[in-house]
Amino acid sequence: MAYSEKVIDHYNNPRNVGTLNKDSKFVGTGLVGAPECGDVMRLQIEVGEDNVITDAKFKTFGCGSAIASSSLATEWLKGKTIDEALSIDNMDIVEELALPPVKIHCSVLAEDAIKSAINDYRVKNGLEAIVLEKSHH
Amino acid sequence: MKQPIYLDNNATTPLDPRVLEAMLPYFTEKFGNAASRNHAFGWVAEEGVDYAREQVAKLIGCTEKEIIFTSGATEADNLGIKGVFEMYKEKGNHIITAVTEHKAVLDTCKHLEKNGARVTYLGVKEDGLIDLAELEAAMTPETILVSIMYGNNEIGVIQPVKEIAAIAHKHGALFMTDATQAVGKIPVDVNTDGIDLMAFSAHKMYGPKGVGVLYVRRKNPRVKVTAQMDGGGHERGMRSGTLNVPGIVGLGKACELCRLEMESESVRLAALRDKLETTLNKMEESYVNGNTQHRLPHVANISFKYVEGEGLMMAMSDLAVSSGSACTSASLEPSYVLKSLGLSDDLAHSSIRYGLGRFTTEAEIDQAIEVTQKAVNHLRELSPLWEMFKEGIDLSKIEWAEH
Ligand SMILES: Cc1ncc(COP(=O)(O)O)c(C=O)c1O
Numbered sequence A: 001m002a003y004s005e006k007v008i009d010h011y012n013n014p015r016n017v018g019t020l021n022k023d024s025k026f027v028g029t030g031l032v033g034a035p036e037c038g039d040v041m042r043l044q045i046e047v048g049e050d051n052v053i054t055d056a057k058f059k060t061f062g063c064g065s066a067i068a069s070s071s072l073a074t075e076w077l078k079g080k081t082i083d084e085a086l087s088i089d090n091m092d093i094v095e096e097l098a099l100p101p102v103k104i105h106c107s108v109l110a111e112d113a114i115k116s117a118i119n120d121y122r123v124k125n126g127l128e129a130i131v132l133e134k135s136h137h
Numbered sequence B: 001m002k003q004p005i006y007l008d009n010n011a012t013t014p015l016d017p018r019v020l021e022a023m024l025p026y027f028t029e030k031f032g033n034a035a036s037r038n039h040a041f042g043w044v045a046e047e048g049v050d051y052a053r054e055q056v057a058k059l060i061g062c063t064e065k066e067i068i069f070t071s072g073a074t075e076a077d078n079l080g081i082k083g084v085f086e087m088y089k090e091k092g093n094h095i096i097t098a099v100t101e102h103k104a105v106l107d108t109c110k111h112l113e114k115n116g117a118r119v120t121y122l123g124v125k126e127d128g129l130i131d132l133a134e135l136e137a138a139m140t141p142e143t144i145l146v147s148i149m150y151g152n153n154e155i156g157v158i159q160p161v162k163e164i165a166a167i168a169h170k171h172g173a174l175f176m177t178d179a180t181q182a183v184g185k186i187p188v189d190v191n192t193d194g195i196d197l198m199a200f201s202a203h204k205m206y207g208p209k210g211v212g213v214l215y216v217r218r219k220n221p222r223v224k225v226t227a228q229m230d231g232g233g234h235e236r237g238m239r240s241g242t243l244n245v246p247g248i249v250g251l252g253k254a255c256e257l258c259r260l261e262m263e264s265e266s267v268r269l270a271a272l273r274d275k276l277e278t279t280l281n282k283m284e285e286s287y288v289n290g291n292t293q294h295r296l297p298h299v300a301n302i303s304f305k306y307v308e309g310e311g312l313m314m315a316m317s318d319l320a321v322s323s324g325s326a327c328t329s330a331s332l333e334p335s336y337v338l339k340s341l342g343l344s345d346d347l348a349h350s351s352i353r354y355g356l357g358r359f360t361t362e363a364e365i366d367q368a369i370e371v372t373q374k375a376v377n378h379l380r381e382l383s384p385l386w387e388m389f390k391e392g393i394d395l396s397k398i399e400w401a402e403h
């Protein structure tokens, strides 16, 4: 299967690869997927004043589309408020990267990673975790 | 676009130009039907087929009359297994095969199970070889056929064919082997090996696609298979259909070249493969899959732990290779062959198969090594699992979010 140019670009030049201090209370970490399934995504956000995401980092074990989805997600997250970040839908990623149907779940994984990072941040700061609707996979 | 380096010769091989040259006249002036008995067009086509049959026979040590031309190994597997089941069902309904077989064998057996066959699927040891004691124990008076492949398409391991044949024969069963990956690459002789039926294909040995062979023994014992297609009774009644003359001529030429060049070519390929494998195996956390002693000379299957195969292949777009990985979330399973070796799913997801061939050069292997090393390192930089491994975190202790 041929990949779209955007996937290839994110894949070759992944944005925001790296690790934030997961013990900091300003950092939320989401770890989703499982090695046995062939995909593991770790996405981290750093939240500043007014609930604005000041930094985002990822590392992903998975196919090219999963890597590109998480790279794109970190790009989108920076500068957004938590509420804005929560509204990122996996289909936005699918559209932006022109992912074919078999690769939709790679974007779902990225959405899950965002939500799970936000929840980690919320719980750390004494807020309730947001109940996630079970995404389509 | 620059052509990637082709290292997927287990999937298919390029056509040797000498084979193409032999085939060409049979598309044009020598277009006759080999079954036309009454004019020169037919005779010329038949001569071409006869010469090809002779070449095939020489390569595998049988007589011309024991060769049934088919459309490929898939058809030959179907014809051999279904044909034996139907022909010998008075005698019994039990078939023994192995879990690492090609789908052409496994799915044929599954089909027969719906028609009253009892099939035993032998597991394999960690190195990919079957356990002969297990085979022996599985034999029953109803066993009519043991079908175990010669060389495996994913990991290249060579089964102890001679010993398997002896066990089958001791219990009065026939022995069939899918030798698609072995014929033309290593010496295969139906008599020394004790083979009663054997399937193989031209496009894995530098011949054309869409043509293959079912070898059917005619003496000691005389084996028969029930035809699976009705028609003009070609190929001694076992496989009807006008012969694919250019394809068969190409197959014949391919067999001739393999026979003449095998000895030196297998040494050359093994040296290149070993160079590739030893160098890549020096990388941290890389594992060679399958038995390395009993193995085809041109195959290497390596897992690079903590990187995912499909992602890895994308980083190696300069190489045409294949991976045992398939994301389970995409409703795909990682390679059943690798899993049957007892490989954990994450190692199966991290595997790359390199299949070398006649046109592989040392410069290409050097480049493949470099590209692989670079890609693995790049992806490990991106891999959360690699980071955890480096921090000494035990991945098996983490509770992964199910999905
Ligand atoms: C072991 C084995 N058996 C059978 C086949 C099928 O061969 P063909 O493509 O000629 O039907 C293949 C090739 O994929 C193979 O590797």
Ligand code: FES
Pocket (backbone or CB within 6 Å): A038, A039, A062, A063, A064, A065, A066, A102, A103, A105, A106, A109, B327, B328, B329, B330
């Ligand atoms: S993560 Fe499963 S195919 Fe992309």
